[in-house]
Amino acid sequence: MIPHLVTVRHRRPGGRWLRLYVPVLPVLLVLSPLLLLAVLAGLVACLATRVSPVGALRGTGQLLWALPGTRIEIEQGRTAVLVSVR
Amino acid sequence: MNEQRRQILQMLTEDKITADEAERLIDALERQQPESPQGATPRPNPRPKYLRVVVVDNSGGDGPTRVNIRVPLQLLRAGVRLTSLIPPQALTRVNAELNKSGVPIDLTQLKPQQLEELIDQLDDVTVDVDDPDTKVQVFCE
Numbered sequence: 001m002i003p004h005l006v007t008v009r010h011r012r013p014g015g016r017w018l019r020l021y022v023p024v025l026p027v028l029l030v031l032s033p034l035l036l037l038a039v040l041a042g043l044v045a046c047l048a049t050r051v052s053p054v055g056a057l058r059g060t061g062q063l064l065w066a067l068p069g070t071r072i073e074i075e076q077g078r079t080a081v082l083v084s085v086r
Numbered sequence: 087m088n089e090q091r092r093q094i095l096q097m098l099t100e101d102k103i104t105a106d107e108a109e110r111l112i113d114a115l116e117r118q119q120p121e122s123p124q125g126a127t128p129r130p131n132p133r134p135k136y137l138r139v140v141v142v143d144n145s146g147g148d149g150p151t152r153v154n155i156r157v158p159l160q161l162l163r164a165g166v167r168l169t170s171l172i173p174p175q176a177l178t179r180v181n182a183e184l185n186k187s188g189v190p191i192d193l194t195q196l197k198p199q200q201l202e203e204l205i206d207q208l209d210d211v212t213v214d215v216d217d218p219d220t221k222v223q224v225f226c227e
Contacts, residue, residue, distance in 0.1 A: 075151065
């Protein structure tokens with residue numbers, strides 16, 4: 001299953017939290033024209049470096065599918081960054 | 087209901103024993119078969135799904151630094167599969183650079199299957215580093 005929601009939280013030195021909720025599917029839909037260009041650029045890069053485009057596409061898909069559940073929390077003093085993929 | 091309990095109840099219905107005796111017999115039967123309920127088989131431990139890395143560093147003067155990372159093992163597997171796409175000429179160059187840096191590792195000998203086996207065996211890995219100021223834990227959950 002592809003990620004549904006990416007949550008980014010940033011605590012500034014002042015102690016205030018900045019929360020950013022990114023719904024992945026709507027954002028992908030909005031950015032789909034750019035995504036198409038990126039896929040084309042990736043295909044060209046694969047052909048130039050003699051990497052199998054199908055393998056690269058499959059690998060990227062598997063990577064994307066495996067992302068849900070990832071959680072990264074870094075806290076230093078009064079500053080903190082939390083990234084969560086659901 | 088097991089066979090012995092059934093026999094006790096049968097004797098009770100046939101008036102071979104009194105209700106008190108039946109109760110005592112059932113109590114004794116329960117004492118002989120402790121904890122494990124009937125039909126319950128021991129469940130194997132579920133396989134871990136995540137790799138956790140926890141670092142707590144108190145050496146800095148600006149308060150403690152905490153890093154808490156949870157990565158799905160499936161993501162590691164997907165990443166390992168991606169390494170099979172690295173073209174051989176790139177591996178040769180990486181090998182040359184590693185050699186130059188004093189790390190004589192031949193990456194071309196590393197097969198994706200071996201890396202996947204490595205990930206599979208990560209389940210039981212636990213790394214605990216305890217320092218007065220720093221604590222590092224790596225484990226699967």
